Amino acid sequence: MKENKQKIVIAVTALNAIDSPGPGVAVIRAIRECTDFDVRIIGLSYESLEPGLYMHDLVDKTYQIPYPTAGTDALLGRLQYIHEKENLELIIPNFDAELFNFIKLRDTLKKMGIATFMPDLDQFEARDKMKLLNFGKKHGFEVPEDKIIHEFRELAKIEEDFDFPLVVKGKFYDAIIANTMEQAEKAYYKILSKWGLPIIVQEFIKGTEINIAALGDGEGNAISVIPMRKLYITDKGKAWAGITLDDETYIELARKFIQVTKWRGGCELEVMLSNDGKPYIMEVNPRFPAWIYLTAAAGQNQPASLVKMALGQKVEPFTDYEVGKIFVRYAWDLITDIREFQKISGNGEL
Amino acid sequence: MRVRKNIATSDEGFLFNPTTGDSFSTNAIGAEIILLMKKDIPTSEVVDTICEKYDVDKALFERDLEEFTLQLKGNSILE
Numbered sequence: 001m002k003e004n005k006q007k008i009v010i011a012v013t014a015l016n017a018i019d020s021p022g023p024g025v026a027v028i029r030a031i032r033e034c035t036d037f038d039v040r041i042i043g044l045s046y047e048s049l050e051p052g053l054y055m056h057d058l059v060d061k062t063y064q065i066p067y068p069t070a071g072t073d074a075l076l077g078r079l080q081y082i083h084e085k086e087n088l089e090l091i092i093p094n095f096d097a098e099l100f101n102f103i104k105l106r107d108t109l110k111k112m113g114i115a116t117f118m119p120d121l122d123q124f125e126a127r128d129k130m131k132l133l134n135f136g137k138k139h140g141f142e143v144p145e146d147k148i149i150h151e152f153r154e155l156a157k158i159e160e161d162f163d164f165p166l167v168v169k170g171k172f173y174d175a176i177i178a179n180t181m182e183q184a185e186k187a188y189y190k191i192l193s194k195w196g197l198p199i200i201v202q203e204f205i206k207g208t209e210i211n212i213a214a215l216g217d218g219e220g221n222a223i224s225v226i227p228m229r230k231l232y233i234t235d236k237g238k239a240w241a242g243i244t245l246d247d248e249t250y251i252e253l254a255r256k257f258i259q260v261t262k263w264r265g266g267c268e269l270e271v272m273l274s275n276d277g278k279p280y281i282m283e284v285n286p287r288f289p290a291w292i293y294l295t296a297a298a299g300q301n302q303p304a305s306l307v308k309m310a311l312g313q314k315v316e317p318f319t320d321y322e323v324g325k326i327f328v329r330y331a332w333d334l335i336t337d338i339r340e341f342q343k344i345s346g347n348g349e350l
Numbered sequence: 351m352r353v354r355k356n357i358a359t360s361d362e363g364f365l366f367n368p369t370t371g372d373s374f375s376t377n378a379i380g381a382e383i384i385l386l387m388k389k390d391i392p393t394s395e396v397v398d399t400i401c402e403k404y405d406v407d408k409a410l411f412e413r414d415l416e417e418f419t420l421q422l423k424g425n426s427i428l429e
Contacts, residue, residue: 245370245371246356323368324366
């Protein structure tokens with residue numbers, strides 16, 4: 001007897017599988033591995049050389065979409081065009097910078113028949129880097145002390161509040177450890193030129209860096225929590241290899257985060273286990289991490305569970321996963337043809 | 351001198367701490383000592399077992415064992 005599996009059309013962003021990779025390719029890989037449904041994957045790209053565009057065994061068709069700075073109207077116009085062609089059922093955005101626009105469009109997309117499974121704007125903004133300290137204090141999480149700097153002269157006074165080393169961070173990305181005032185000033189200007197103001201100065205927490213991938217159902221339940229320790233870190237601080245851990249401290253931390261925020265969708269908690277054993281939340285990324293395939297490999301397929309919940313299915317929380325599961329990332333020279341490049345560059349479709 | 355319950359060990363001397371993600375390799379004699387430690391026997395019994403099996407000076411082995419134990423404790427392998 002032939003099994004009739006549901007074929008779902010899913011659009012996925014963040015196909016930049018580079019040295020600082022987006023999560024899109026890993027999300028697609030995990031979804032394709034789930035045997036509960038068949039999928040047609042529509043890639044949504046920003047640039048013509050995102051490697052995921054050319055991975056035709058993973059991505060069936062790709063459309064370029066406007067940069068987040070173009071705003072929601074431009075994005076909606078493009079999504080309407082794509083929807084007419086592909087009849088999208090679900091969109092999974094995976095970039096921090098694009099999430100705001102997608103969250104704003106959620107109701108409109110729903111009316112079009114396109115599901116999403118993202119945090120609300122309030123949830124999204126509460127965990128923002130700039131508000132992390134207040135968030136931690138409000139809910140009883142350990143978070144590093146920080147100060148938001150709006151002009152250079154505020155930096156000069158920073159020694160009154162912080163000891164060195166300290167961390168100078170951009171509002172979207174980048175973090176530089178400064179051991180002296182001179183280094184802090186250099187870091188300030190470097191980050192200012194890339195990300196603008198304000199700049200965050202944060203207490204330096206010495207310890208072991210742990211990352212946690214978690215999936216919330218939007219009602220306060222953690223469907224899946226997988227802690228991972230980076231085994232090999234690139235010069236951009238990205239995990240090039242990592243291993244799943246067995247420590248209830250991290251699982252409880254992520255459960256509590258999802259419970260208090262009623263988080264809907266995937267997220268990554270960046271945690272520093274201090275040398276005196278306290279787990280500090282350093283940052284909360286409001287989407288799946290690039291290493292998300294490890295959750296599927298360890299027995300908790302978070303992207304596939306997100307698909308099910310987005311389509312209205314009830315998913316029970318996972319209770320077990322494989323500890324000591326390792327991922328080792330690698331670079332691969334994918335060969336394509338100028339005609340393919342021309343299609344995506346010229347027509348915005350591939 | 352007790353090996354933590356969650357530490358995974360192999361006969362070849364590979365140790366894995368699933369709480370921290372750290373892994374270690376010991377040589378053959380280290381592996382043998384850890385397998386003895388996992389039996390929760392007194393240190394004196396570990397010393398006697400090894401000294402009976404191998405031609406080793408007891409005082410010297412006790413000193414080496416102490417050093418090895420400190421390393422294992424430092425890496426959270428022993429309680």
